[in-house]
Amino acid sequence: MFEPIDWSFPTTVWFGPGRAEELPQACALLAIRRPLLVTDQGLAELELVADLLARLEAGSESTTLFAQVQGNPTLANVLAGVKAFNEGEHDGIVAVGGGSALDVGKSIALIARQSRPLWDFVDTDAPVSELTSETLVPLIALPTTAGTGSEVGRAAVILDEETASKNIVFHPSMLPNIVISDPLLTLGLPPTITAWTGIDAFVHALEAYGSPNFHPMAQGIAIEAMRMIHRWLPVAVAEGSNVEARGHMLVAASMGATAFQKGLGSIHSVSHVVGALYDTHHGLTNAVVLPFGVIQNMSAIAERLGHLSRVLELPGHGAGALVDFLFEFRAQLDIPGNLAELGIDEERAVEIGRLAELDRCTATNAMPVTAKDLERLFRAAVSGDQSRL
Numbered sequence: 001m002f003e004p005i006d007w008s009f010p011t012t013v014w015f016g017p018g019r020a021e022e023l024p025q026a027c028a029l030l031a032i033r034r035p036l037l038v039t040d041q042g043l044a045e046l047e048l049v050a051d052l053l054a055r056l057e058a059g060s061e062s063t064t065l066f067a068q069v070q071g072n073p074t075l076a077n078v079l080a081g082v083k084a085f086n087e088g089e090h091d092g093i094v095a096v097g098g099g100s101a102l103d104v105g106k107s108i109a110l111i112a113r114q115s116r117p118l119w120d121f122v123d124t125d126a127p128v129s130e131l132t133s134e135t136l137v138p139l140i141a142l143p144t145t146a147g148t149g150s151e152v153g154r155a156a157v158i159l160d161e162e163t164a165s166k167n168i169v170f171h172p173s174m175l176p177n178i179v180i181s182d183p184l185l186t187l188g189l190p191p192t193i194t195a196w197t198g199i200d201a202f203v204h205a206l207e208a209y210g211s212p213n214f215h216p217m218a219q220g221i222a223i224e225a226m227r228m229i230h231r232w233l234p235v236a237v238a239e240g241s242n243v244e245a246r247g248h249m250l251v252a253a254s255m256g257a258t259a260f261q262k263g264l265g266s267i268h269s270v271s272h273v274v275g276a277l278y279d280t281h282h283g284l285t286n287a288v289v290l291p292f293g294v295i296q297n298m299s300a301i302a303e304r305l306g307h308l309s310r311v312l313e314l315p316g317h318g319a320g321a322l323v324d325f326l327f328e329f330r331a332q333l334d335i336p337g338n339l340a341e342l343g344i345d346e347e348r349a350v351e352i353g354r355l356a357e358l359d360r361c362t363a364t365n366a367m368p369v370t371a372k373d374l375e376r377l378f379r380a381a382v383s384g385d386q387s388r389l
Contacts, residue, residue: 010152010258013179017243020142020182023052023094024059030138030177032092034062036085038105039096040069043144048185052096064088072275073100074159078118081108092138098197099148099282102141103156106174109137118158122167141176144185146249147197147283149204149257151179159276166272168360181254183247191237195333198233198249200283202226203267203290204256209308210301210366211263222259223311228252230312237333263364267293269356270378278344287335291326292380296389300367338384345382352378
């Protein structure tokens with residue numbers, strides 16, 4: 001019979017080409033008059049951010065740009081943003097960028113008016129009642145990549161530099177109030193980043209699909225997200241100015257993040273640790289580990305993979321055909337075949353297995369795994385050798 005479980009789904013999304021022009025209206029709707037625009041260092045130098053900043057400045061009392069966001073964002077990034085928010089007497093946040101900028105923006109919004117430190121919200125379900133309307137900071141998110149889906153997520157991944165670990169900060173109130181999902185904001189994304197972030201979205205959906213948790217709505221969304229990514233990611237990589245492909249990928253990324261409230265798994269567990277220790281791109285790391293994680297979980301998800309092979313209309317059907325597709329899909333997108341190509345060796349394999357076991361994603365993996373299992377997964381991903389699983 002069914003066990004009690006809580007479900008929730010994302011926020012208001014304004015989708016379509018050109019919707020970024022409506023940013024001032026979104027601010028007005030949320031009574032934001034002094035926004036802090038949060039983005040990363042690279043985007044801050046682009047015309048895209050300059051245009052958004054100009055729109056905000058034209059319709060607000062005061063706007064400040066904060067761009068101290070690293071590729072793997074840290075607690076220091078968040079605290080610097082909180083300082084900028086409070087010193088500028090801001091009343092709302094506009095987060096623009098990929099998962100890093102969105103996660104920092106969400107984290108700033110969570111604690112800027114709180115007395116509690118950010119790590120109080122790691123791996124906990126802090127009562128909503130502890131955050132009041134007076135302490136919540138209104139937040140608008142504009143994704144510029146189609147990958148993490150952070151714009152519709154209630155969590156942020158922030159690096160704790162003291163422990164060299166990635167912490168998952170969670171609270172239901174981290175969800176942005178309005179998402180402006182404009183495909184035109186993603187047109188300048190290079191093919192490599194398009195591929196890496198797109199595969200990240202696919203991993204979100206696939207691990208959610210394999211999670212043993214009961215969530216039929218998320219399950220259906222995961223399947224459709226993977227179908228869309230299979231169809232549109234190669235087009236977005238090959239034709240970067242294809243607005244239709246970019247739009248479908250933005251939607252698929254949000255769907256992947258919606259689906260993974262059902263849970264993620266060992267691919268993310270290992271990737272989180274590798275990213276923390278080696279400062280690798282999260283999406284790229286996921287893409288490399290992906291097929292090896294699926295193979296290791298095969299006994300638990302073979303039937304589901306067989307169904308997915310038919311949904312994707314692969315030449316062959318069954319779990320084996322799906323695994324073959326994953327290797328071929330990575331190659332088609334110029335994803336490296338192993339972590340060694342990223343300059344990573346097996347020296348810290350035991351440590352990585354131990355830390356990955358502690359990652360929150362491990363608890364919802366398709367099947368129970370131990371530190372030793374995760375160590376083997378890492379070694380297989382480093383070498384590209386399936387037999388090491």
